[in-house]
Amino acid sequence: MVAMARKDEEEGPADRVPHLPWMRYPVDIDTFSGRPVTQLPRLDPRLVEALQRMGIESFFPVQEAAWLETIGPGAFERDICINSPTGSGKTLAYALPIVQMLCTRKVRCLRALVVLPTRDLALQVKEVFDAIAPVVGLSVGSAVGQSSIADEVSSLVQKPRQEFYPTIDKEYVQMEPRTKIDILVATPGRLMDHINMTNGFSLEHLQYLVIDETDRMLREAYQSWLPTVIQLTHSIGQDHSCHDIDGKTLLHPLTTIRRSGVERGFKSKCYPRLAKIVLSATLTQDPSKLSQLELHHPLLLNSGKKRYRIPTKLESYKLICKSNLKPLSLIVLLQELQGNKCLVFTSSVESSHRLSTLLRFFENLPFKFSEYSRLQRESTRRKTLEAFKEGKIDVLIGTDRMARGIHIDGLRYVINYDMPPYVKTYIHRAGRTARAGESGSCFTFLRKHEVKTFDKMLKKADNAGCNLHSLPEESIETLRPAFSGALRKLEGALESEAVKKYDLGDKTPGASKRKRPNQLCKQ
């Protein structure tokens, strides 16, 4: 009962009317057909060319909808919230309007900030900006912890050019914008490092804030990055003036002044205000969570009739099997998928590790697989993901860490080795395939007693029919003898790993809660 209550709190019933009035009347993304890139009003011709070089001939509906709500008369007068399926092109939906809006800027300083929960995602988003921003003279940076903090600092800010202002006091020179970039893509941790420690890093000129994967970003406080950013961009009443050597008041020519607005709707808010775009495939409707964003007259762009939607070309299948036969069923399924790229999701890092270690003890499997886990080093994970993208590995075994936002070209299959706990989890896992209008399949292993819960869960999403998939019994039987041997080797391997870690004083996350070595193999 407690577990069910928590689920409802997390997701709510499928068709519940949102508490917030503005969420009840969304712009329906499905009414946009996605026009050719050459036919989007006001799109800079240089951007049209850049998009064509990227192989983009026409826009996806969410991109057209976001453009029409942000560019032109009344541009960015309201904050934009986007709830649109995985792989529907949300990144370009915000990147393009921001780049278009900034392409007439005269002075380089940090004007747009995009925040994402993980480094992999942030780098993926930066690639999109890198493909369009430089053609209109904008510079894009990242703060994700990929390089040392010193390297990152020197890529983001420049040293003050005091020699150009020999007669003016230091304070004036300190106000010169020093950021080398117009757009920053960041993870919250590194963003906070720069806010707190990097001399010359300033958000005072920030005009656009994008929070991608908003529901996840709001679930975790990440060192209070959000209130900090909002606070730093509220500079009402700050004294922007400084004085020259004669004591005359001098206003720095490059200062963005936010005033207390008096127009309707802006009372007691800063103007020009910080325009926000928040988005997800599973945008929260929880008023208390959304209130943290301090949205200004928000406008919701929504896809589908229900709260959640599964990509049109995604086919969902369930496989019912006993838990002791799950590894064998997985092998048979992977054999069926014939070495096509596939992501396998488990419920925990331990379960991923156990499964991939077990598979290693089967000989001659017709697919190459690898574990992808937060317990691995960052460099190992990066190499594994690269190898998977390049097709050197066919199957990645991991947890929900791989589920958010990551795009892998040509990924046709997703397998839920363990049932996802929430429909949101299903949507993000399954959404690694069937992206950008391509087709894909998601298979979910279930024990008999899980079927009802799973079916009920999928009903919360639009377009979520699920067929039964069965595997040939004889193929499973053939693997049984190898299975017993592999299981024995697995226990031995896990035990010696545990002993080794114990001796070395395990420092990995969760180590203190880990079981003693002699308890491990009894599971």
Ligand SMILES: Nc1ncnc2c1ncn2[C@@H]1O[C@H](COP(=O)(O)OP(=O)(O)OP(=O)(O)O)[C@@H](O)[C@H]1O
């Ligand atoms: N107009 C377009 N035409 C063709 N391909 C596109 C277009 N827009 C985006 N894409 C491609 O679609 C893929 C998915 O886009 P994107 O990652 O932005 O989806 P998303 O909606 O953010 O998904 P998620 O919710 O999983 O993060 C990317 O590979 C991108 O290059």
